[in-house]
Amino acid sequence: MQTLKDAGSLRRAVFLDRDGVLNRAEVRAGRPYPPADAGAMDFFPEAAGLLAELKAGGFVLLCVTNQPDVARGTRTPENVRAMNARALSELPLDGLYACLHDGPDGCGCRKPKPGMLLRGAAEHGLDLAGSFMVGDRAGDVGAGRAAGCVTVFIDRGYSETRPEPPADYTVASLAEAVASIISHERKLGTMKSASDLKVKLFADGADKAGMLEMNANPLIRGFTTNPTLMRKAGVTDYEAFARDMLKQIPDKPISFEVFSDEFGEMERQAKLIGSWGPNVYVKIPVTNSRGESSADLVGALAAAGVKQNVTAMMTLAQVRDISQKLAGGPPACVSVFAGRVADTGRDPSPLMAAAVEMLVPTPNIELIWASPRELLNVFQADDVGCHIITATNDILKKLGLVGKDLDEYSLDTVKMFKGDAESAGYRL
Ligand SMILES: [Mg+2]
Known part of the structure; x- marks a missing residue:
């Protein structure tokens, strides 16, 4: 797909996992589970604003979610569809892909496989290397990496295997994930200079x-x-x-x-x-x-x-x-x-x-x-x-x-405090 197009004409996306990223996951025994139904979905109050910010930056926003409970027979496709419809109506998403399969084999779309991201790229004309995957589990980071995206792991502290190797960015919230995407963009000079x-x-x-x-x-x-x-x-x-x-x-x-x-x-x-x-x-x-x-x-x-x-x-x-x-x-x-x-x-x-x-x-x-x-x-x-x-x-x-890396700027600031305290000769 991408070879047919000049990379300059391709758009970039932020892929977002659903549960634990856009809405609160139900955490039981340290593991996250989807909410019971659409009515129980609790979107993070800041999510819509943060997504709007990414959209203003020119990103296509696509949700990619694994919902294996359908294949396991513990919930219906209608239940999943209603939840996805609610996410699409409440958040400024451009699309949503759901994998309803279970197990490591049998489909190409269950994260950590990159199928949903590749499909998004084909349907929306995306430059995957310039795109981001944001998730709260190792499978999200794996799928992002397999698709060639920059990966952002929101560490919600679950008791399960963390991404290995670690994601490009590990953060504590969706707000921090968006901030790291914006700072990454500035480093690349793709934001306004x-x-x-x-x-x-x-x-x-x-x-x-x-x-x-x-x-x-x-x-x-x-x-x-x-x-x-x-x-x-x-x-x-x-x-x-x-x-x-x-x-x-x-x-x-x-x-x-x-x-x-x-x-x-x-x-x-x-x-x-x-x-x-x-x-x-x-x-x-x-x-x-x-x-x-x-x-x-x-x-x-x-x-x-x-x-x-x-x-x-x-x-x-x-x-x-x-x-x-x-x-x-x-x-x-x-x-x-x-x-x-x-x-x-x-x-x-x-x-x-x-x-x-x-x-x-x-x-x-x-x-x-x-x-x-x-x-x-x-x-x-x-x-x-x-x-x-x-x-x-x-x-x-x-x-x-303009566009200076914020980690670097933070370090410069700490060095400035240290230098000024030293030259003042402060003692306690
Ligand atoms: Mg999740």
Whole structure:
């Protein structure tokens, strides 16, 4: 089957055993048994969410279960069918295969034989080597290995033979099994990496050395500054600093902000700042400090051909009012302070997604995810289709950690604690 297809066109699956993986098994004398009937099935409450996460990662999800009690005559095929139907209806599975046979011989599907996995591969066009088998018994791991999959053993502590040789991953829960699959994917680089991002990364800062360091990084496509950052960086002459930076960075957008509170003076400053270079975006706060809207000023500056970055926005009403003034004008940005929105306990992603949607009819306007708090926000901005995210160098430096193996990172962390305790010379 697989030889007929280019491996690149094949999908990958996570095969999941049923009892003890998706639903609680009945454990008697240290051995697991299936529940009595469909009504007695007790799905792990986190199972549906975890499976949805795998599905979002592009995996086909197939349950593979041995039900030998049918061949033994102790339960009926209808009993098994009802249970399987319940699993399919309650969990986001793409399919389920059940072996109703018993004994080591006579069929090719009873795990540890790989028959159900091979059938799944044929029916769903799967790359088995890129697929995973998750189970709570040695037979599950054996079947996964025989099919060439990566194996994950959920150790529920039964008194029976454990997988030998051990599975690729041994974990204590379905949540840990899913985490190890995701971490395995990251190691292989098949999950999204920094270079796959569609969102443009801008560096937010006013420290010259830091800006030049980021300018040398090909992932950084532009810059934003603000008076607070400039003051922190010890800038005393605003124009001299800006002109110096524009000489060093002549080809990427850089935002410089006006600092007057009166619209007339803001307009004068904006036109002056805009004249410093073709890559300058003039930052205009969405209101002045009295809360009066800058919308009319924004409209006037757009008509005068000034590129603007309208900033300190936090609501969709602001995005709507300002984008109407910028529509059809020169290139412009609207900065929504998603991180500050998050500081108030609100998830900024739905707001940012709605803002992206709102800006579809105005292609000259790009949305900036501003004031991010952590590197994860870069991926969230990318997920909602936000055009730009501007982050401080402290956050951008973490791009080197994207996809890092978590065991390795855990070890690095322990070493850091040890090193710091030693250099501090602590004694007890
Ligand atoms: Mg099981």
